[in-house]
Amino acid sequence: MTKVIQPGAMIGIIGAGQLGKMLAQSAQKMGYKVAMYDPNPTSCGFAVAHSTTVADFTDREALLNFVQSVDVVTYEFENIDGDLLKELESESYLPQGTDLLLNSQDRIKEKKWLNQQGIPTTDFAEVNTWTELTIALKLINLPAILKTTRFGYDGKGQVFLKDQADLEAKQSDIEALLEEQSLILEAFCDFKYEVSVIVSQDLYGNIEIFPISQNQHINGVLYSSIVGANYSEDLTDQIYDIAEKIAKAGKLIGVCGIEFFITEDEEVFVNEIAPRPHNTGHYTLEATNVSQFDQHILGITGRSLINIRLFEPGLMINILGQHLPYVEKVSQQYPEAIYHIYDKGEAKKQRKMGHFTLTKPDYNQLETMLYQSTSLKAWQDLF
Numbered sequence: 001m002t003k004v005i006q007p008g009a010m011i012g013i014i015g016a017g018q019l020g021k022m023l024a025q026s027a028q029k030m031g032y033k034v035a036m037y038d039p040n041p042t043s044c045g046f047a048v049a050h051s052t053t054v055a056d057f058t059d060r061e062a063l064l065n066f067v068q069s070v071d072v073v074t075y076e077f078e079n080i081d082g083d084l085l086k087e088l089e090s091e092s093y094l095p096q097g098t099d100l101l102l103n104s105q106d107r108i109k110e111k112k113w114l115n116q117q118g119i120p121t122t123d124f125a126e127v128n129t130w131t132e133l134t135i136a137l138k139l140i141n142l143p144a145i146l147k148t149t150r151f152g153y154d155g156k157g158q159v160f161l162k163d164q165a166d167l168e169a170k171q172s173d174i175e176a177l178l179e180e181q182s183l184i185l186e187a188f189c190d191f192k193y194e195v196s197v198i199v200s201q202d203l204y205g206n207i208e209i210f211p212i213s214q215n216q217h218i219n220g221v222l223y224s225s226i227v228g229a230n231y232s233e234d235l236t237d238q239i240y241d242i243a244e245k246i247a248k249a250g251k252l253i254g255v256c257g258i259e260f261f262i263t264e265d266e267e268v269f270v271n272e273i274a275p276r277p278h279n280t281g282h283y284t285l286e287a288t289n290v291s292q293f294d295q296h297i298l299g300i301t302g303r304s305l306i307n308i309r310l311f312e313p314g315l316m317i318n319i320l321g322q323h324l325p326y327v328e329k330v331s332q333q334y335p336e337a338i339y340h341i342y343d344k345g346e347a348k349k350q351r352k353m354g355h356f357t358l359t360k361p362d363y364n365q366l367e368t369m370l371y372q373s374t375s376l377k378a379w380q381d382l383f
Contacts, residue, residue, distance in 0.1 A: 002203045004302035005072050007031030012070030016045030018342040019277045020076035024048045026293035037066045044344045057081045067092035074300050076276055078104050079151050095300050100250035100275035107149045107184045117249045119242055120269050123187040136185045143188040148181055189269055191261035198281040199243040200295040200305055201252040208305045209243050213280045218383035221350060225280045226370060227287060228313025228363040238268045254299040255292050257281060286338050286357045287314030313363040315370055319354035321347035322382050333375050334358060
């Protein structure tokens with residue numbers, strides 16, 4: 001069904017964190033009104049919403065009232081009640097649907113679904129008991145990574161297992177996780193680097209893919225994303241083909257972030273998918289002609305996507321709670337940087353509080369800055 005939502009209509013966003021906030025700002029510049037739903041009354045997105053609802057993501061009545069009060073519904077992150085949202089699809093207009101959402105919410109389902117589409121992932125096994133872990137380790141050799149199947153982000157709920165001694169040392173931590181939920185054992189990928197793309201699709205089947213971003217994570221949290229590098233034609237084709245396949249098979253409307261591992265031999269493995277705007281796509285606010293947030297709003301309101309152009313290479317650096325006291329010092333060294341401070345309240349350690357972006361006409365300038373700048377090295381050391 002194609003349905004064009006005209007400016008002046010109300011867009012409902014489930015989740016009012018920084019992604020919801022930036023989606024709202026994008027919608028508002030296009031002339032839309034925004035309603036936001038979140039259990040946290042101090043959510044940063046509420047500051048830019050026309051109306052707000054404070055209720056739990058599992059509150060059926062509150063969520064039903066919310067989705068029925070708006071013209072179109074979207075969500076800013078995947079850790080919501082996907083089953084409830086699927087139940088309420090018939091009561092609202094949710095062009096994204098819930099197929100990709102439900103698959104992305106569970107790492108086992110996600111990897112099985114990807115493999116069914118012929119998309120490569122690392123080997124994996126479901127683990128519900130210590131005995132099952134022992135059996136899984138006979139199929140998946142150490143080193144390996146043990147993760148919770150649900151609600152994991154920024155390295156939370158993950159245990160890296162280096163060898164047998166490491167496994168035994170972490171047994172109590174693993175057993176504590178097993179008491180909470182199922183786990184997934186993933187084979188360790190000895191990747192050369194990590195990349196991601198943001199893929200977008202509209203109601204007319206048009207697909208647009210943002211440039212490949214190379215990413216650095218520290219302690220499970222994204223530190224930097226850099227775009228503008230020249231990748232081999234074969235690697236680019238592999239990444240874009242997978243992104244297009246995910247968009248089509250998942251009936252994507254709006255945007256979806258896809259993370260990849262790239263090996264020395266340019267083998268490509270999908271790490272995870274996120275059917276919404278993604279941290280690694282924040283550079284699009286400055287470095288491309290249309291942002292990931294703009295493209296998402298265009299998609300869900302039934303408008304055609306915009307052809308993507310990279311203005312010039314870009315570098316995005318995350319700002320965590322411990323970085324805020326040093327923002328002024330870094331801004332003095334890089335006065336051309338564009339800062340986004342999310343206004344999330346208390347600056348807790350490891351909490352994402354903002355990001356900044358630098359663009360340069362020459363990619364090598366950015367790469368040198370990323371790896372050799374003393375101020376960015378000090379920033380990195382705070383992760």
